Amino acid sequence: MWLPWGINVKHIYLAFFSIVSIALCAFTMIIHSQYKTVEDLNDDTVYQYETIGQTRNIYIGTLEMENGVRGYILSGDDRFLKPYREAGARLRAQVVTLRNVTYREKAFFAQTNVWLDSIDDIQKTYERQIAAVRTHGRGAVSVQDLGRQKAAMDGLRERLDDSVAMRLSSLKAHVKQVESQRANFIYILIIGAIIGIGIVLIGTITIIKLETENQAFEDESRKAEMRFRTVMNGINDGLYELNFVSETFYASREFKAMLGYGEDEIADTIDAVMSLVHPDDLPKVLEVRRQYIMRQSPVYANVFRMKHKDGTWRWVLSRGVGTWDKFGQIRTLIGTHTDITEQKEREEEYKQLHADMEAFTYITSHDMRSPLVNLKGFSHELAMAVEEVRELIEPQKRKMGADTWARLEALLKADIPESLGFIGKAVDRMDTLTTAILDLSRIGKYVYREDRVSSRDIFDKCLGAQSYELTGKGVEVVVGHLPELITDPVALEQIFSNLLDNAVKYLQPGRPGRIEVSCVETSREYVFSIGDNGRGIEADDRQKVFHIFRRARNTGDVRGLGLGMAFVKATLRKLSGAIWFDSTVDVGTTFYFSLPKKLPAAANAELPQETRALAS
């Protein structure tokens, strides 16, 4: 599951927990308020009952008073008056208490006042009856008074009954309310339970989903690691992790096996591993690593020697990728070790060969040229000496006789100069060859520049150099589109001039020459072509064309050493280009050469000292 804004599974768990907590709190509050309502209703019911009881007590009190008074009236016995007095005293207090309890009910307050008045009234009636009995003896109560008393009692009873009835009906309403509340309460519980279960269910599903995905991801990464490990094992590279925070060094089995050690034979510390690095290489190793750590170099690649368990040194190529914290401090460097001992040995061999070849070319060019100076010099000296000898013996011509003189003449004028001439030519040839070898060897050392050059300008320069020949032979040169490109101008001039030179040199005698030059641009390279209508190259000579000191068989009449194309080919190889040709004997030859497209270099590091011509 893709989660935006950097949210991870942990955050989802927390959010889910919060929702559950909030829901639980809300539920508790709802239940509590429900409970409170019911509680209030209950309190009210109790209150109503108490009030009803109190009201009844008041009624009973008035009845007791009535009884007492009635008994007194009938018997005239003072003992009947005692409960009357007690009830009277109690009754007032009871009514006041009731009024105090029900102070919240304003209407009832007025009612109780009415009651008190009624009770006062009734008490006054009783007092009057008692006074009448005391004065007139028992039974002296008038029927009229009794009737009034009955009316007063009835009124009070009625009022009390009304009050009780009112309270009872209120109680009934309460009961209904409580029942509906109870029903609400059940609904709330059910709804709450459903919502709670729903939230938990959604949460659980989400968690399960996330966990499943996590599991899938872990499986995938485990598979990826398996693949990675298989590859690592397959290519026998050692894996390492250099942890700069904990200063530990993890090295894989292959890493240690590369140096002949078992898995637990090298401690997992940086020092233990670094102690195996060749002491001569150590400063460079640390410097290269430091540069990478300080982000001065974009990639980490270090080559050094490490000590094998058998005591030999192994060349190791260490490559790695670093991780940095947000302060730019290196945390880890993870990478591989490759045993490049074999490559390194071959490289050394190659270097040795190269050095040998350089020494050889140096000797060829210098030490072999020295004797040539002597050969040439002394053959010249000899020629001069012969001339002098001839002049000296000239006067002796007659003494020697005609035959002898003729022989001498032949020797001094023909044979000796001819011999010296051959010596001279041989020396010249030898000199050309050594120079050629030296020049060819210089191609390897020549440092190529990358400039933006106009191939048209360069070709025109070559045409200028050949103008004498071109005009002399009446050659027509057709120059097509020649682009601007980035390459070494000296090398390009060499290539053009050699190809043009060959095209002109090997034209078919007796046919007006025509040379065409053009260039086709592809997405990756420029392909130049120089075509002529010359004598062509035989199929059997195709390979020879690019070999040094070799020439095609139909070139005997033209002077040449068989160097030009070898130079061109070597130069193009250096420029990552290529050369090939199409040819038909007696029809013509077209040479093609390609040069890669390059981006302009940021800076031409430094101009090479040896910018001299490569070959001619």
Next chain:
Amino acid sequence: MTPPFSEPFSLVLVEDDAGHASLIRRNLKRSGVQNTIEHLESGKAAMDYFFGPDQPERHYDKMVAVLDLNLPDIDGFEILKHLKASETTRRMPVIVLTTTDSPKDIDRCYALGCNVFMNKPVGYDEFSEAIQKLGLMMTIVRVPHIND
């Protein structure tokens, strides 16, 4: 004022190839160089000549050295270095005459303090012409006047 110093000077030729030495000598003579030419056949001989213990009295104020670089024992670069480092010989003009034409060698010689670098052409005509031109130059060269 010091009078111009125009006394004849001698040439010291350090050259391991006897043929070359002979050709140089002949061509210098042909161009009219009359100065005495001393030929030293090896680097060792040159070192002994200039720095050996048996030649303490030699003066180098009327002398020009012509030095080949490709000497089998002690090469010309080393001799040049010593010549230009020693107080007694450093004012002596040194002409390097060698078959080498590598720019690196030329730079190195001038860096070491050589006064003239000349290439020995392989072609005899060019060679003799070069030596004869050197000879012509020699006839007008003036060497430093070293006051002892």
